[in-house]
Amino acid sequence: MPVTDVRHDPDELTLTITAEFAAPVARIWQVYADPRQLEKVWGPPTFPATMVDHNLKPGTRTTYFMTGPDGEKYAGYWDITAVDEPTSFSFLDGFAEPDFTPKPELPVSDNVFTFAEHEGGTRATYVSTYQSAEALQQVLDMGAVEGASSAINQIDDLVAA
Numbered sequence: 786m787p788v789t790d791v792r793h794d795p796d797e798l799t800l801t802i803t804a805e806f807a808a809p810v811a812r813i814w815q816v817y818a819d820p821r822q823l824e825k826v827w828g829p830p831t832f833p834a835t836m837v838d839h840n841l842k843p844g845t846r847t848t849y850f851m852t853g854p855d856g857e858k859y860a861g862y863w864d865i866t867a868v869d870e871p872t873s874f875s876f877l878d879g880f881a882e883p884d885f886t887p888k889p890e891l892p893v894s895d896n897v898f899t900f901a902e903h904e905g906g907t908r909a910t911y912v913s914t915y916q917s918a919e920a921l922q923q924v925l926d927m928g929a930v931e932g933a934s935s936a937i938n939q940i941d942d943l944v945a946a
Contacts, residue, residue, distance in 0.1 A: 787909075787941055788934045793925060795918040800894075800929060802911040804937050808944040810900045813907045814871035816940055817841065817898065824849070825943050829935040832859070837885075841868050847876070848885045860885055863896075873899040878913070892920035911937070 787804040794801075806813055816822045820839035827834035828851040837848040847863040860881040867875040875898075880891040887893070894913040901908050911933070915921040 786938050788937050791930055791934065793921060793930070795921060798915045798918060798921055800913045800915075800921065800924070800933075802930075802933055802937065804909045804911070804940070805903060805906060806909065806940060806944065807906045810902055810907045811871050812944050813900050813909060813940070816943060817874065818870070822943060826936055826939045827851075829932045830939065832932070841865060841870070841874055843868055846885075848881070850883075858883065862887065866895075871900065873897060892916070892924055894920075894924070909937075 787806055788802060789805055790801075790803040792801045793799065816826060818841050820836035823839060824834040824836045827836070827849065831854050832851040834849050834851050837850070839847045839849070843865055845865045847865065848860070849862070850858045850860045852858050860883055861879065862881050862885055863876040863878050865874065865876045867873075876896050877893055878896050879893040880888045882888060892915055894915055896914075897912045899910045901910075915924070
């Protein structure tokens with residue numbers, strides 16, 4: 786399993802997931818840069834993602850939805866804030882209405898995804914920072930750790946294909 790560590794820190798308002806992949810940094814970068822690859826791993830297996838708009842460039846908005854087992858669609862967005870290809874990118878991640886209007890009542894996280902060479906492969910570090918301990922707890926209660934871990938754990942099969 787690629788996920789090697791999960792930590793949440795209510796004092797720092799962060800959720801940090803570390804994963805290791807048997808693929809080079811450039812290959813893991815492609816997973817996140819290519820919308821067709823990203824949609825295979827952004828949602829957990831039971832909530833596959835469909836990327837509507839995606840371009841890893843600062844100032845752009847990625848829009849997507851995940852479809853649950855019951856057919857219900859859950860929309861979300863990323864506002865890309867920084868890109869350092871192929872080693873990192875940053876974005877605000879939020880929940881959205883079906884038309885991709887942000888849902889202000891749900892937490893927005895400030896994310897930094899980094900990819901570094903490690904033992905012939907890649908170590909990925911995913912850090913999500915929330916505005917409050919309550920917001921962090923809300924996403925933990927919504928299953929963020931389980932959902933993100935199961936999504937990330939799909940990357941090995943994708944890069945091996």
